[in-house]
Amino acid sequence: MYLGLDLGTSGVKALLIDGDQKVIGSGHGDLDVSRPHSGWSEQDPADWIRAAEEAVGELKAQHGVELAAVKGIGLSGQMHGATLLDERDQVLRPCILWNDTRSHAEAAKLDADPRFRKITGNIVFPGFTAPKLAWVKNNEPAVFDKVRWVLLPKDYLRLWLTGEHMSEMSDSAGTAWLDVAARKWSQELLAATDLEEQQVPSLVEGTEQAGSLRSELASRWGMNDGVAVAGGAGDNAASACGMGTVRPGHAFVSLGTSGVLFAANGSYLPNPESAVHTFCHALPNAWHQMGVILSATDSLNWLSEITGKEASDLTGELGEALKAPTGVTFLPYLSGERTPHNDAAIRGVFAGLGHESSRAVLTQAVVEGVAFAFRDSQHALHQAGTELGRVTAIGGGSRSRYWLKAIATALQIPVDIPADGDFGAAFGAARLGLIAAENADPYEVCIAPATAETIEPDAKVGDAYAHAYERYRALYPAIKGVS
Template sequence: MYLGIDLGTSGVKALLMDDAQQVLASATAPLTVSRPHPGWSEQAPSDWIEATRDALRELAAGQDLSAVKGIGLSGQMHGAVTLDRADHVIRPAILWNDSRSQSQAARLDAMPEFREISGNIVFAGFTAPKLLWMAEEEPQLFAQVDCVLLPKDYLRLWLTGERVAEMSDAAGTSWLDTGARAWSDRLLAASGMRRDQMARLIEGSAVSGGLRGEVASEFGLAQGIPVAGGAGDNAATAIGAGTVAEGQGFVSLGTSGVLFAATDRYLPRPDSAVHAFCHALPGMWHQMGVILSASGALEWLSGIVGRPAADLTAELGTALRPPGEVSFLPYLSGDRTPHNSASVRAGFAGLSARSDRAAMTQAVLEGVAFAFADNLAALRAAGSDPAALLALGGGARSDYWLRVIATALDLPVLVPESGDFGAAFGAARLGLMAESSADPAQVCTPPRIGAEIRPDPALRGAFDEALGRFRDLYPG
């Protein structure tokens, strides 16, 4: 058996997989986010450990974990966990959706070497500007920093006692030479950091260390079993979904939205705000477009009108409608790809006295789909061109929304049969590869497809016209 642990923003999920890659059980423990000031987003790393303990205890109550042979980790990216020489946490972790370091990010991004070496824009959510903010605003605490870890790597420290990072997560720090898959002394120095403050780098399918006896005995696990390098959440999802070869891609409709394309080449295109990151497998990279509000936009509307999101989409029926006269810009939390604007905000256009709840729901679904179309255009300009997209995330339960996306992007959308193909499953697969040195091509198989949703040719022209209106509304 193999164990995958995914540290999300809202909870920790532990998943148990057998040798045939069948999911045996899973358990989730919740987390909360602290927002002590506007734009701030923090969590206590100790809460991650307690939530992981809770999830593992629930698993152990129903399963004998003594047969677990390997563990993999996945987690929210970009967060800054600062440790002193004794591995004590110096301050609460600053998370991926924290915007306090916008000015620091802009200053780093203005240095040509950051885009040149990291292959990415320095976003405020990335790790490097958080440490520069800390140096400027909390100098006494910054002086104590002996090591910076990413969130899932703090769990690894608890599990193994090792300070280790892996390529896919490290690529989101703005300190990695993403093409060379190594920390960049030049980028570290430019942001006031040193190489000795960085964790040891390995590939996601490699062994990072063995499970400590103290942790093993708590849950009935075997001491010393290998813990894989793991992956950032999106790369781990790709491992779970089998998106590991050139031309493969997925669209994820979570709170935020991701358009992900695997590639066997390093293809940076920072001017388009496309993320060019290492994949969790050696010799692989990925490109990614990000929408900060996808299912989150529908949940926002759900809260406004007081109806569950599933009821809102059900009101639209099953047959795809032509785009409505109401348009929606889905930038409730700003925009990442392709506009890179933290300040742009959402809005409806074209509302009239006859606009009803269904019209607003339709506009939200179409607005997110059109934002994905902008992401796809950016990915294609950067060198990726997926032939089809696997549909993942909670929003993928809406067949209507997937029809909108397929037609807006003019790409087939593949719907997996029932099953768990997310980040925790991908982490378990990485645990399997670390323990057995199995061929990734044999392990990272795609799920069985339950349905293929193709673009509606009769509505392609109407969707193209509506996409043009959508783009014209962008305030920039």
């Protein structure tokens, strides 16, 4: 048996698979996000441990015998978070999360240093870890002076699981401290934020072992001593492992809290000017590119809170057939945007509202706005040298066929829906646990699921979507000056 632990923004998921990669069961623990100021987003790392305990505890209650047979554990996690520990491994402040944009000034200053783009292959985005440390030094110097360790969220869970300060390439590539081509920390970039290499964890590949489960936890969960804990992956690379998106030419679109257009690459292909992320993959000698939008299903969840209707009910009101855009346009920049704008200050907007703009019209505009944001990412990937022939849909939002039809039509490529099953980040993490425990071939383990259905672009509204996208594109520069 093999266990995947996925630390997301809204919860921790524990997924148990057997040697044939059949899902045995899952457990979940909820998490909340604290937003004490505009643009801030934080979590208490103690809540991650509590949620992980709840998730594994649920698995133990339902599948205790199978859990006892676990040989390997893989980790997946939300990327970029700054988890700061002192010399006794005590948390110094709440973790600053991936969608926190307070460090936009620090990010701009670091990005102006040409060494960062040259070494990392990426723009220094405000959500990345390095500018957060610069912000802490500028605004909380007493905290900064006590920092002994900077860990990414999933690697804090690893510390709890194993006692080891370790990380892996895919997650670390999102810090702005990694030499992404060489797959190692850059002492030069760490020094630019007044840190030393001894303050960041040692690195392994995501498929390699990075510690063993502590005896205390093994005993509590009914497991044997010495269970291997894999390096794991950042959430998007883990999802790619779960989807089998590991070979060049394979791609997926993720409709989660944030949105990701992810393409696997067999070589390092940076193009930071396009605002595309170029990161190490979780597998050795592999990389990936992705366009990232900060508010995907979060945009619909926001509308759900405003209207008092469940998100699924809102999309249900749209019906089955894809509608031509109404003239109401939504920019999904509720917490700024990454690809293609790299703008932490921009905020969302509805344009074209009239007396006739019903709740359904607003929902349709939100769905289209997110689809057009993916179109922006597709264009950015094109500029970075990556062409997408088709994508596979994953994430909670992919349950909406209407949304997938909108994405297929906006991108003008087919969208594949995988056969029933759980192929997300937790499944990818479990696969990495299997590979590390058994020294298995990653490409034999990380195969793609069967396709249950393919959604083609809707030719009937293709031209209308193209015109609506041009209107969408024109809005950003129009509101940037007043935002």
